[in-house]
Amino acid sequence: MASGLEFSTDGELGKLTFVRPEKKNAITHEMWSAIPEYVAAVESDPVLKVLVITGAGGDFSAGADIGEFRTLRSGAEAVAAYDKTVDEAVSALADMRKPSVAMIRGNCIGGGCQLSVACDFRFAAPDARFGITPAKLGIVYHFLSTRQLVSLVGPAHARYLLLSGELIDAVRAREIGLVNDVFPALEDEVAEFAATLCARSQASIRGMNRIIGKIVAGQTETDAEIEEIRAAAVHDDYPEGVAAFLERRPPRFPYR
Missing domain, CATH: 1.10.12 (Lyase 2-enoyl-coa Hydratase; Chain  A, domain 2)
Incomplete structure (x- = not known):
């Protein structure tokens, strides 16, 4: 099991949790690298029908662990290698045939939002806030993830999120189609929806x-x-x- 990730099962449901609450569940390179393995395990398990991704504590994920960038994402070759790892994690989620659900509280920013967009469904608590912030870091966002974002919210909203790097709240995220719905009783609603998927x-x-x-x-x-x-x-x-x-x-x- 990769440090910073916890995987559990409950009947037909698999759950992958980011567990770095002291860092707002920032995603390390090790965590990015491990995501495809967990996805493959869910896909191959004959019992599991749905994967839920969430974060421990009060946040989904504040994004990639920027503290690693000076060592792991410095120079063209290192950037290419790091970004390939991120793309592999995003592709693994996006290519799943079994449904994936992002259950979002608090910060869902940068790489966290990137992973949520790769999921089939996104449900948020009222306190959730969203943003994709490459323009604050001098980064050009990945083609794959940009395409997924544009497909989800359209080019106008995608430009707003990517070019401004501004954060939006859960209500606005629902209005533009970034999340499917917002629920005060988030866990109960996600469990009910997952049960619906399992019954189909x-x-x-x-x-x-x-x-x-x-x-x-x-x-x-x-x-x-x-x-x-x-x-x-x-x-x-x-x-x-x-x-x-x-x-x-x-x-x-x-x-x-």
Whole structure:
């Protein structure tokens, strides 16, 4: 287990927590490096259906640990290596077929916001605040993460966040589409939503999540997507879903 990260499971739910509350859960290079491993573990676990990412204490994450930059991100080659590690963490989350949910309290800034945007869903507490601050550091934001941000909030709001580096509150974040919703009882609402995802057809969820990811990446439909849509029609989940609807009962999907 990487220092600064804690992974736990509860039934069909996996939870990855940033645990550096004394540093507002700033993300170290070691933590960036470990994220793809945790994501792969969730993807390969036949029991787990949803990954929740959150922060210990009062914050989600205030971003990358800037204290490491003078040693780990100094010079062109070091910058390229560090940024590759960040991109791999972001890509791992964005490419998940199982749903990911960012549960956000307090600061969700810089790299913390970057990771939340890579998740499929973002739910925030009323005290959450958001910002992406490369313009305060002389950094040009990653292409992959910029594309994800633009896809989520549009170019006008993406420019505001990136070029100004200003922070916005949870209400404004919901208004521009940066978060799905804001809840005072955050943990209860996230648990309920995760349970909803777990109750749905996992064949449907994972197939549609893959297609959405390709659309966000600017890719077009291929034979693989056509085949996946056709395969769903002969999957065990399909007759169960239809039968449950006609019999007016909750479905009991066999696929995990």
